[in-house]
Amino acid sequence: MDKKAKDILKLLENNARLSYEEIAEMLGISEKEVEEVVKKAEENGIILKYKTLVNWERAGEEPVYAVIDVRVTLTREKNYDDIAKRIAKYPEVHAVRLISGDYDFQVVVKGKSLKDVSFFVAEKISTIPEVLTTVTHFVLRTYKEEGVLLFKEEDDRRLAITP
Amino acid sequence: MRISKNVASLKPSGIRKFFELIIGRDDVISLGVGEPDFPVPWRIREEIIYSLEKGITSYTSNYGLYELREKISEYYKKFGVNCGVDNIVVTTGVSEAIDIAIRSILNFGESILIPEPCYVSYSPLTILAGGIALSYPTNPDFIPYYEDMIKIAERAERDGRKIKAIIINYPNNPTGVSYTKNTLEEIADFAVEKDLIVISDEIYAELSYSFKHISIAALEGMFERTIILNGFSKAYAMTGLRVGYVIAPEDLINAMLKIHQYCMLCAPVISQVGAIEALRSEDELDEMREEYIRRRNYIVKKLRNVLDVRKPDGAFYIFPSIKNTGLSSEEFAKKLLFEKNVAVVPGNAFGESGEGYIRCAYAVNMDKLKEAVGRIVEFVENL
Numbered sequence: 383m384d385k386k387a388k389d390i391l392k393l394l395e396n397n398a399r400l401s402y403e404e405i406a407e408m409l410g411i412s413e414k415e416v417e418e419v420v421k422k423a424e425e426n427g428i429i430l431k432y433k434t435l436v437n438w439e440r441a442g443e444e445p446v447y448a449v450i451d452v453r454v455t456l457t458r459e460k461n462y463d464d465i466a467k468r469i470a471k472y473p474e475v476h477a478v479r480l481i482s483g484d485y486d487f488q489v490v491v492k493g494k495s496l497k498d499v500s501f502f503v504a505e506k507i508s509t510i511p512e513v514l515t516t517v518t519h520f521v522l523r524t525y526k527e528e529g530v531l532l533f534k535e536e537d538d539r540r541l542a543i544t545p
Numbered sequence: 546m547r548i549s550k551n552v553a554s555l556k557p558s559g560i561r562k563f564f565e566l567i568i569g570r571d572d573v574i575s576l577g578v579g580e581p582d583f584p585v586p587w588r589i590r591e592e593i594i595y596s597l598e599k600g601i602t603s604y605t606s607n608y609g610l611y612e613l614r615e616k617i618s619e620y621y622k623k624f625g626v627n628c629g630v631d632n633i634v635v636t637t638g639v640s641e642a643i644d645i646a647i648r649s650i651l652n653f654g655e656s657i658l659i660p661e662p663c664y665v666s667y668s669p670l671t672i673l674a675g676g677i678a679l680s681y682p683t684n685p686d687f688i689p690y691y692e693d694m695i696k697i698a699e700r701a702e703r704d705g706r707k708i709k710a711i712i713i714n715y716p717n718n719p720t721g722v723s724y725t726k727n728t729l730e731e732i733a734d735f736a737v738e739k740d741l742i743v744i745s746d747e748i749y750a751e752l753s754y755s756f757k758h759i760s761i762a763a764l765e766g767m768f769e770r771t772i773i774l775n776g777f778s779k780a781y782a783m784t785g786l787r788v789g790y791v792i793a794p795e796d797l798i799n800a801m802l803k804i805h806q807y808c809m810l811c812a813p814v815i816s817q818v819g820a821i822e823a824l825r826s827e828d829e830l831d832e833m834r835e836e837y838i839r840r841r842n843y844i845v846k847k848l849r850n851v852l853d854v855r856k857p858d859g860a861f862y863i864f865p866s867i868k869n870t871g872l873s874s875e876e877f878a879k880k881l882l883f884e885k886n887v888a889v890v891p892g893n894a895f896g897e898s899g900e901g902y903i904r905c906a907y908a909v910n911m912d913k914l915k916e917a918v919g920r921i922v923e924f925v926e927n928l
Contacts, residue, residue, distance in 0.1 A: 389835070407846045408839035408911075536584065542888055543564040543577035545665045545718075 559894030592822035609635025625763025661896035682898030721857020751780035
């Protein structure tokens with residue numbers, strides 16, 4: 383991928399609401415070029431989706447997140463991809479990653495309550511034949527999400543005019 | 546009079562005057578800030594905190610920490626300069642560096658050539674050192690050309706003045722202009738012909754966008770007559786930590802060290818520790834440079850709709866001409882502040898030749914920049 387395309391993607395990754403015009407102005411290229419790159423990236427699955435990072439706690443909601451370590455056993459018929467896909471298809475599952483270390487998968491589950499999440503894990507994940515063990519860690523507080531700090535950053539202490 | 550005549554003769558700073566107007570006003574978006582809006586990288590702050598925990602609070606050698614000077618000598622290779630650790634003194638910011646550079650070479654009544662518009666402290670520090678600040682306008686493209694400098698120098702010689710040095714600053718505050726190798730060669734030729742020392746303020750070296758920054762000291766034969774000034778305020782946002790350095794041939798270093806040891810002793814030790822950490826990585830610099838380029842492109846494009854803007858090569862300033870509005874720099878800046886709550890610095894704060902211009906710093910985030918630029922455009926359209 384060329385630098386121009388990368389620059390456009392980086393800008394959109396940080397702020398999906400930028401218009402073609404604004405991106406073009408910032409990068410010193412034409413609007414048409416921006417549009418072409420974006421359209422192509424959408425078609426090729428490079429851009430997966432445009433979404434908004436919401437601080438639900440601030441909105442008064444209290445969704446429960448849990449990180450679940452999953453250890454599995456592999457067979458000739460079922461490899462990592464097969465098992466991961468089975469887990470990933472549940473809408474409750476926020477993320478699935480194959481990881482190194484003591485466990486095989488790290489699964490992030492989102493639910494309405496502790497009970498909700500616990501039962502989901504017990505009924506849907508633990509019961510998959512290849513799953514050997516699971517360990518559930520409930521998230522108590524999130525400090526940084528998707529590279530965004532969820533606590534107040536330092537104030538701008540600079541003087542209004544300096545030489 | 547109790548105050549020294551020299552000090553009394555200094556004009557009050559145009560920036561100071563403008564700053565007073567802003568105090569007490571709410572919701573001002575300031576494009577008047579001459580320092581980065583990026584925070585000091587966390588790894589540097591951690592290192593400083595840790596150094597305090599370890600009790601690193603004493604004086605350092607007058608030269609500065611050896612490890613820091615080693616790192617600076619390594620670092621400056623990227624700008625084409627090979628110097629030893631003994632060619633470096635760590636200073637309390639570039640401000641001190643300018644002062645000791647000037648004082649180390651100037652005899653009473655000697656002149657320093659200062660292309661204008663330029664940073665605010667070159668002339669006052671020259672005057673305080675008992676010298677004469679020989680400033681001349683580089684308008685309209687803000688480049689010091691050989692022919693112009695020779696003319697000025699020869700006129701000065703006819704008047705019986707001795708020019709000792711020239712101060713250059715590139716990428717430039719306030720114009721954002723930087724110097725190509727060709728320009729540097731013209732300056733070098735002039736300096737050699739007139740046997741001058743070049744004081745080269747390269748504090749914005751990392752913020753060069755149109756071409757790669759090279760130090761004038763990297764040109765053949767120039768190291769021997771150049772004092773390089775640089776520091777950590779702009780590339781690493783360590784403004785209030787006050788740490789910079791001078792690089793120069795040994796006789797000049799020893800002279801500057803004599804002044805430094807009596808007036809400053811050493812640069813703050815924790816800032817020196819932070820500076821060492823700063824030079825361990827350049828990872829943040831690319832990201833920061835790219836963000837500045839995006840902002841520059843944006844502000845230039847938008848303001849060109851209403852003002853005459855030269856696209857700058859570096860630093861984080863644009864220096865648009867406001868002559869088409871019929872207002873003076875100060876009138877423009879005041880009116881803009883009172884009517885639109887946007888602060889910029891009147892160009893005449895950077896010398897008489899800055900009259901007719903304003904300095905806008907794009908060291909604010911994109912959202913604020915958009916808002917401020919929108920207000921400026923609206924302001925000019927309704928004049």
